[in-house]
Amino acid sequence: MTTAAGAPPTQDAPSNLARGFLTGGVIGASLAAFIGGCVIGKASLIALGPALSAAYGLAVFLATLPRRVREAAVVPRTALALIEGLEAVGGEASDVPVRFELSVVPDGAPAFRVRIRQEINLVELPDYRPRGVVVVEYPPDRPWKARIVKRPTPEWERRVAGARLDSVPGPASREEGSSGCAGGLLTVLGLLLGAAVVLLLFRTELFAAVEDGNGASGPAVTSSSSSSSTTVTVTSATGTVALGPGQSLLDQGELRKAVESLTGGTEQRRALAVVVQDRLLTVVFAPAGGPSPGFDPRSLPYDRVPGLVEEARNTLGVRAPKSWQLTADGLTGALTLRVVVAGDGGAGTLEADGRGEVLRRSGG
Template identity: 60%
Template structure:
């Protein structure tokens, strides 16, 4: 049996204890989620919050428990004699060695009971503790399992310990701390899950928005009914910016955009052409110069979506976040280069004027 020595019923499942367990679980869950989500979305404030939150909570928890600890410290502990049933050094390399004691505690006004404790004993004093020896111990009246050996008892108790003859009690008469109830573990787990879920929901736009942009677009996406775009043309360059919900990888978008830049039979040659998700930029060769260039309409636009998809899926950038296609002919033959970037760096592939891949540079 387990004796209580007049202790009150276990308080692990009281409303205050359950609320404290729920709050602790919530702080742990929110902190872990903040560290993970902050790392994914690259938010320094969120990541730092995941580190600071448990420290702040621990400080508040310590301050809130100071009155209770003060009340416990003010209670005069009970003093009793105890018989050493067993002892075993359990480690330690310093002058104080942790020793596990099996004791029979014999209070003056209560039933004897057994208890197991671990207490540091100085190497110099270790020989004073032997099986069947009698010690003076103290413990809180409401927590008889928290027994501590009195290393320097008063002369009265020292004389009593020297002359006492104690008998061991059955092992079943044992005092132990009441186990925590299942309800406390359940509410702590619930708090952990809710704390983590709250952080994920608050930053779901950043999380799932990044996942959406990381998916490689298919080769032929359906055209969007919206026609909003902005075209700016000058003597040396031209740009086309698409509206929301559209991409230059959508079927026909590049041809239409390039047509808006070369209206009226414009036959100027291009030095470079850069395509991003919603931005097309062309730098034209100046009229009357002999600079190398290429006819913009001669590019293998039909191969662009497949090249982008291959670069995003097969070059080790996981997850890919941005892509860019560059075509130029500053020297030599026409080169089409696809660059994708992500958390692990950048990777690229090069294709010739027919859209055939000739070189790959995976992420390192």
């Protein structure tokens, strides 16, 4: 960040890179453990996936607790700021995420330029215009955490009414320290390595399960390819649909058609999990015989999936999102959808219920 004098501290890029790598590794290992456990019918491995994610979340919480306590003790500074530009970046609720670029002019300190994202109510959105003056609060040691004060005190309202601010030259600092493309690449690398570690540790059981699934006691593997380069593969434990170049499961009707291609026929197969990526669908089927756990994969809220992915890309604070993955499971009884978005500096998760209504967001 460039200021009039004395650049403030920025976040540590190596720390962001390491966190992105670890986050990707945990996501990859958790998914591989869960799907692998379903394939070989090993309950401990199925439970390892959610347990690993929960343990990682707890470890991150405890590791960052001292820093967050120190940051909470810092008294925020109040200042006037000039709106250089603003852009609504999506959202369907009454509060719309808006990206602001501000020239902040504090009393007795160098002015600086900053770029932030903040949710603004649709009714109040017309009150924020380019070249308008607003009141902001920010920690002095973390100016990228600036937030617009929506209800300033009467004293600051009077200062806003009579203020005439000039633009601050120089590039704007961002909400988070930037780690560039390396952050996204390390996150993807961590995801692949995490999945590979789990697969290597349990390769004997997995290969044995595949051989059993191809034997006389189980249905044979079936696969077919259409003229559009779509490949469908079904075994006793899983089913996959891989789309060709230029296609996406977010296209209208594609996800529904892909799921039905795996669940067609007279047998109503239930699923333990459904994993959706841009061009790859994976369904982990419930074991045949006995009570049928899981859920009907045809009950997914198909029409809400593209919107959930778009909302996750725009509202989780993940810079330059490079990949996404939606996982549907009914392990807790009710169908739950989780959209994980990975990009520069880390990943974020959006969780929704079986109707596609957003429950919570985390990460970013």
